[in-house]
Amino acid sequence: MNGQIQLIASRIKELREIAGISAESFAHELNIESEVFLNYESGTIDIPVGFLMKVAHRFNLELSSLLKGDEPKLHVYSIVRKGKGLNVNRRKQYQYESLASNFIQKKAEPFIVTVSPDLSDSKLEFNAHPGQEFNFVLEGKLMIVVDGHEIVLEEGDSVYFDSGYQHAMKALNNQRAKFLAVIV
Numbered sequence: 001m002n003g004q005i006q007l008i009a010s011r012i013k014e015l016r017e018i019a020g021i022s023a024e025s026f027a028h029e030l031n032i033e034s035e036v037f038l039n040y041e042s043g044t045i046d047i048p049v050g051f052l053m054k055v056a057h058r059f060n061l062e063l064s065s066l067l068k069g070d071e072p073k074l075h076v077y078s079i080v081r082k083g084k085g086l087n088v089n090r091r092k093q094y095q096y097e098s099l100a101s102n103f104i105q106k107k108a109e110p111f112i113v114t115v116s117p118d119l120s121d122s123k124l125e126f127n128a129h130p131g132q133e134f135n136f137v138l139e140g141k142l143m144i145v146v147d148g149h150e151i152v153l154e155e156g157d158s159v160y161f162d163s164g165y166q167h168a169m170k171a172l173n174n175q176r177a178k179f180l181a182v183i184v
Contacts (some may be wrong), residue, residue: 004067004088008052011066015059016041030054049088049096050129052165053109053183056132064101065174071104078103085112086138092168093118093125096181109183113140115171124168132184133163140177143170153179 016026027037030051039045049063056063058116062072067088071124072078078100085097088111099110124145135144136158144151147165152172161167162184 004042005047008042008047008066011069012047012055015042015055015061019059021081029058030173048125048129049111049129051152052125053129053131062101062104062106064098068071068101072102072106073104074102075104080143093171107184111178111183112138113169113181114141115169115177115179117171117174119174124170126166126168128166129163129183131163132160133167134158134182135181136180137168138178138180139174141172142179143172144168144179161178 001094011120016023016118021029021165022051023038023041024034027034029038030053030088036045040047040051047166053063056060056066064072064086067086080099080101081098086101088098089094093116095114096113097114098110100106104135126145135142135153137153137155139155141155142153144167146159146167151159152160170181
């Protein structure tokens with residue numbers, strides 16, 4: 001796995017150990033299997049953003065603290081120039097660009113998400129996390145599955161949903177899709 005995942009994994013382990021929580025207890029609290037949690041914490045497998053959000057929420061941290069290792073400092077406004085957001089390149093087909101990583105006490109997490117086409121026709125990778133999510137397609141065609149419902153979105157289309165339900169995305173037509181995701 002890449003170095004960024006290893007750093008994030010070590011931050012999770014350090015937070016858990018400082019809090020005096022066993023790995024098994026923490027896995028149970030986060031509603032995941034102990035083995036999966038231990039793989040996340042060791043950095044041997046990819047760590048979904050939804051899981052990172054649960055960990056950040058549990059320890060009352062900004063998501064960017066887990067991602068970067070330092071606290072955001074801005075509180076009046078934050079500007080992110082085109083293509084200059086904090087890149088979170090951890091999952092094979094998804095690239096996340098955080099658009100507010102330096103703003104403290106955010107009420108939402110905005111990202112530009114780029115989904116590469118899956119030419120292997122592998123299974124969708126589902127995720128669920130607390131809150132709600134708004135997705136607005138900027139380019140391409142995207143299939144999103146929310147709680148078993150398949151929805152096809154094209155440029156300019158949007159969807160708002162309860163992100164506690166299992167959901168996944170797939171770029172269509174063998175082309176990448178890019179969308180604005182706001183997680184509340």
